[in-house]
Amino acid sequence: MPPREGRHAVWPDRIRTDVVAAIQAAGIDHPWEHQAAAAAHALDGESVVVATGTASGKSLAYLAPVLSALADGAQAPNGRGATALYLAPTKALAADQRRAVRELAAPLGNAVRPAVYDGDTPVEEREWVRQYANYVLTNPDMLHRGILPAHPRWASFLRALRYVVIDECHTYRGVFGSHVAQVLRRLRRLCARYGADPVFLLASATASDPAAAASRLTGVPVLEVADDASPRGEVVFALWEPPLTELRGEKGAPVRRTATAETADLLTDLVVQGVRTVAFVRSRRGAELISVIAKERLAEVDRSLPRRVAAYRGGYLPEERRALERALHSGELLGLAATTALELGVDVSGLDAVLITGYPGTRASLWQQAGRAGRSGQGALAVLIARDDPLDTYLVHHPEALFRRPVEATVLDPDNPYVLAPHLCAAAAELPLTEPDLALFGPAAAELIPQLEAAKLLRRRATAWHWTRRERASDLTDIRGEGGRPVQIVEAATGRLLGTVDESAAHTAVHEGAVHLHQGRTYLVKQLDLEDSVALVEESSPPFSTTARDTTSISVLETETEIPWGPARLCFGSVEVTNQVVSYLRRKLITGEVLGEAKLDLPPRTLRTRAVWWTVTEDQLDEARVNPEILGGALHAAEHASIGLLPLFATCDRWDIGGVSVPLHPDTLLPTVFVYDGHPGGAGFAERAFHTARAWLTATRDAIAACECEAGCPSCIQSPKCGNGNDPLHKRGAIRLLTRLLSEAPPA
16 A cells, blocks of 8 residues: 655634644644644534544544633633543543643643543542543543433533544444443533533544444534545555464364464564564454463563563453553563554554454454554554454455445444433433433434333423432443443452453353463363352463353344345344353364363343344245255355354444344244344344345355355354354355345345
8 A cells, every 4th residue: 555645734723822832842833634624623613523544643633623622711710611521432542642632732731631530540539530620531431320420510511511522433333332322412411401512523433424423423413524634654454364274173174274373473573573563353362362372482582572572452450551551652562462452542653563363343443453553654564364254264355345345334223222221211310301302312212211111210200200219320231232240250269350251241251161361371260150240260271272152042023124035035123032152162272173062051141132134935945956955054154154244244243243044933934044133122233234135145155155165164154153063054055045045136
């Protein structure tokens, strides 16, 4: 990707001269065109989203007008005539931004007083932040649980609120994005109560139609600035497919070397050469594993090198995260294996290379991660290392899907009743809820109020609804969509808390016998106590990793929309899914070879959600030469591959969605394939699949047909999370079945 020249502009003259001087003192003589355009919109009182590439200076685009307003407000009698709120999806990003703001605003003296307010802020500091800080940096979780419920204590801050900055807003998608959308509506309602009407300034990675996504998130009209005028160094982007091994996996399928092992080798080679590198990996376990393998290999080369490599992921204690961030900034660390906790804007200048272990789920995330390298304008290397997975395999063989196709739209559904209901309760607890308020929360709000009254959560008195319970209404929901209290991971021998895992993930991540990695050390789970939300572990060094297996059944509650595809039907609606983790596999660390399976006795879980499904008739099966002996395998293969390919069309990954295929489903009375959202009430992914079904299923068929294996493998139709051990599967039957189905699909 060739270098690009930058295009300069001048700051709008309404920005204070001392703020412009402070920016120039930081070494920035002139803004890029997109920075000046965004600042002008902000000064005009227009909400705006800046959707430009990584390292294009989005922060400065919103900081210039924000700092100017805060400096003006500092002349008020209380020194706080204007305030600003900054929201980041992670604590690390908020802490990083405070550091950047302090450095930039240093010449302005005490006019700008930035402060982080999150779960790590000491109690003794919190009162100072409420009373005196004029630029508060926090996250949506703290806004939901800490600031909005305590709004009377924040009255002076909210009364003067001029700007709300929403950084990395493309990350607010699915259920999390839907929750954040409702938190922002609660914020707007309270601001209006105090006489404020803040302008929203959003920063996003490149995305399809960023203005529409930002408007859906905030509930207000948003303009977009998407023409990136910043310069860029040359980037070499490599697509790397690990080689096939001589090993055979399930059903004799060929096995590729794992992306984790390939990434560890590449990270080792780059660190040996002194190349500052971050390896992004999707799972916490993967980050730890890459760090462990790289350290072992580096020790063979130079005993001083292993300490210059580390892992970085969520679940670490705050002091551990801060120490790693400092070491990376200083250059003390040469290599870091990180989850997306580091993707989101933590400004790591001077990186030379980025390794991306498996497609990160969306093209927006891919370019965010790739953009971490070369941030000082130098040339950079980015490598996407494909996992043994249908989507990754499709992408390395169809690079145009990455480099030429427009970036996907951000999917969220603020009207999901499972999301909206607890926020209506929280809003009523903050300030009694009136009829005019309901329009702010969307068309579904009025329908939910009678249900909340019937459940005795809200009670109408005079002209408003009031929260009726003693407990905090904001505790009704976890806005990350995880629900329940986190399961604590405790070392049995010492009682030391190692970290936490979300309750929804506990059945698969910390079941008895599971391997758990933390800070380069390996632990085995000895006991999972779901009642007390504790997993007891002991340190161990098993030569294997573990993968949970589950079984799933599904029933149709309501068909909302259906489209005929010839005699076939494509449907969208509400379903109930029953899931149970039944066993786990032990796999060799480097090769992924299956060593054995152990049974588990865990309770089933039910989920009411949304799904897309399609049926086929007997005549279509006859025409596709899919007889009853291979029907189950053909449907199962098509289900697996379609789940793997959906992230190309919706902002999700395969772990956000699930699927079931049945040769004769009791509700449809036909062979049926379901793909459903893995979150209560749905996340918008299945709906997106319904609307893009022709393109989605065409890509699915093409991915299966293009794979060079004979009878199916993890690169096309086998799934790592299949509860049936990838049995039965029939590759050729799936191709014929999808081809027949698509032959009568209506135009997109």
